[in-house]
Amino acid sequence: MTIPATSADATALLGVYARVGPLFVAGEGSELIAEDGTRYLDFVAGIAVNALGYNSPVIRDAVLRALDIGLIHVSNLYRTEPGERLAAELTKAFAGQAFFCNSGAEANEGAFKFARKWSKKTDIVAFSGSFHGRLFASLAATDRPDYRRPFEPLLTGVQIVPLGDVEAAQHAITADRTAAVIIEPVQGEGGVRPVPAEFLAFLRERSDACGCALIFDEVQCGLGRTGTLFASEQTGVTPDMYTLAKPLGGGLPMGAILVSDAIAAALAPGDHATTFGGGPFVATVSLDVVRTIAEPEFLAAVRAKGAWLGDRLRRLAATTARVREARGRGLMWGLELNEVAAPIVAVARERQLLVLTAGPNVMRIVPPLTVSREDLERGVTILAEVLA
Ligand SMILES: Cc1ncc(COP(=O)(O)O)c(C=O)c1O
CATH class of the missing domain: 3.90.1150.10 (Aspartate Aminotransferase, domain 1)
Structure with missing residues (x-):
């Protein structure tokens, strides 16, 4: 060096x-x-x-191999192998399909869109202490009024409910309006707070009862950070969508939304897209990162x-x-x-x-x-x- x-x-x-x-x-x-x-x-x-x-030798080798393939970027209009292999790897751990993007905030924005299309509803419920990103919907779901205030109006129809308060969540999550409930199973920016398994189980039950998508934002706590591939594995609760980013690309910009089969079935060509998401270079590196972590x-x-x-x-x-x-x-x-x-x-x-x-x-x-x-x-x- x-x-x-x-x-x-x-x-x-x-x-x-x-x-x-x-x-x-x-x-x-x-x-x-x-x-x-x-x-x-x-x-x-x-x-x-x-x-x-x-x-890291794993990332060095993967980057060199990715260069040897000779494709840094190919449009998502066409098929390339690395992204398909990475999606197959990630969906071994979560039955469904993967959408690749470029950051955590983008993953959450996409997940909100997917929840709206699938549920045919609009509103989002998030929790105190949350951090979901700095774009217009992800920032609206982020419990940092000082980050939000200069940029309002943000996405409307987003409620932030006290973390762990079953009664307040029961009231906020409704069958007629709620499209998505988003939560970090271990909050990061909000003070490193593991969310009790019982609260996640309650959200699972309530989301099922109300026909809304439960999103686990594992951008920070996912991909091995807590000692299991997904942090939520330790709680026994499975979401309808995972959002991932941070370690996914081994330091290259990379995000993902893992989408349940039921929600995936509601999405069609043209519903969502991004130019760079899951291109062959980053996906080659990401596949080795995910395989290494999942061992x-x-x-x-x-x-x-x-x-x-x-x-x-x-x-x-x-x-x-x-x-x-x-x-x-x-x-x-x-x-x-x-x-x-x-x-x-x-x-x-x-x-x-x-x-x-x-x-x-x-x-x-x-x-x-x-x-x-x-x-x-x-x-x-x-x-x-x-x-x-
Ligand atoms: C839990 C969580 N979600 C989303 C984000 C936003 O990710 P990004 O900065 O890649 O947009 C972060 C970033 O810290 C995060 O910790």
Whole structure:
């Protein structure tokens, strides 16, 4: 690996990100490398994208093979093999059909359209703490009024109901209006909150009774992050649609909607489309990423490392007054603090540990799924020092 010389300048980039810290020029395993050669232990992983770590041999090989095929892009007007194989792989785990797009928000927007066409109804129910993306419908279903306000009016007919409140959900989800209910089985941006299985089971029952589509947004918690291919597997509840993105393309832009056979039957050519979705280059890489993650030994290793990490974080919470609670699944953890999390995240970065926030007082930890036990131990030691 060579570290390139840089002459970068951010002034021409639109200022919608509050970018911090050094200029990163390379990465290896669970580490990002800055231009001065300093190595940062990365428990952000591109916000739960880089599941296989940096400079992964799996992704390198897949990219080279994808180049050898000679097709970066072919229009979705024609058939190509990689997307068909990827759809077959994903639908081994969820009976139905796959639609490929380019991001998580796009996957959710598509899922809302599919729900409307199938149900012949219009409204959407989402939950407090939710994050579903930054486009006009996905933002309307996102419980961040500060993100929404400057861009209103957004999609109308979207209700945000308190998470876990059965009575409120019963009232909001109706047979005459509700097209879709969308929920993250483990909320990410909203503070790393695993949703109780009983609440998901209630939503399944209510959606069936009302003829609306239950969408599990597993953009962040899906594809091995919690130690099973889908986070919802651990709850025994199956949705009508899954939305996926983040790790799906191994770092290339890639999203997917997995659609039940019943909803797929309501969709016809022309109902939805995107130029780039599931093109042969990205689908070749994505297939290897999905196959790697879906290996039982890979998922068992995520569960084992996650159990170890969870145990250490809970101990940290029990012994540090600044931490209120540790919660999570697999390699997706949040430390709820008794104070604002951003300054602690900044101090951790000064000590070469990258973590991020999830709402105002939660510190989020989402390392590559390939992270070693030693790197986890190193990261927890730094966190303990920062919080001491
Ligand atoms: C659960 C969830 N859904 C949707 C999105 C939006 O994904 P994207 O940023 O790829 O549009 C995110 C992004 O953080 C997410 O965490």
